[in-house]
Amino acid sequence: MDLNLNEWLNDLCGFPYQCYYQFIYNETRYTIYIRWRESDPWTADLITDFEEVDENWVELEIPFLREGQLNEVKKEAINCANMYLEKIDHDRH
Secondary structure (H helix, E strand, C coil): CCCCECCEEEECCCCCEEEEEEEEECCEEEEEEEEECCCCCCEEEEEECCCCCHHHCEEECCCCCCCCCHHHHHHHHHHHHHHHHHHHHHHHC
16 A cells, blocks of 8 residues: 555545554654444554554554544544654663
8 A cells, every 4th residue: 555654544435444644753664554343432553564464563542432533533543653652762772
């Protein structure tokens, strides 16, 4: 999947609703993947180099948010991803 960096791609037709956000952190490409599956809540994952195997994904602990709260989900997912990556950086040093 080819996405623009630092820009949300929304796939909100049919189910599940899915949104993707790619960014680069410390020279590594990451994707935030959020989805809503016909029932609340939204879920969010952080993916390194957009690996298809979900066992390599990190679940982001966003608050319980409902279908109509997409903007809040995006903000929370970005915040959680930033906190996760900063913690990993801190633990390495």
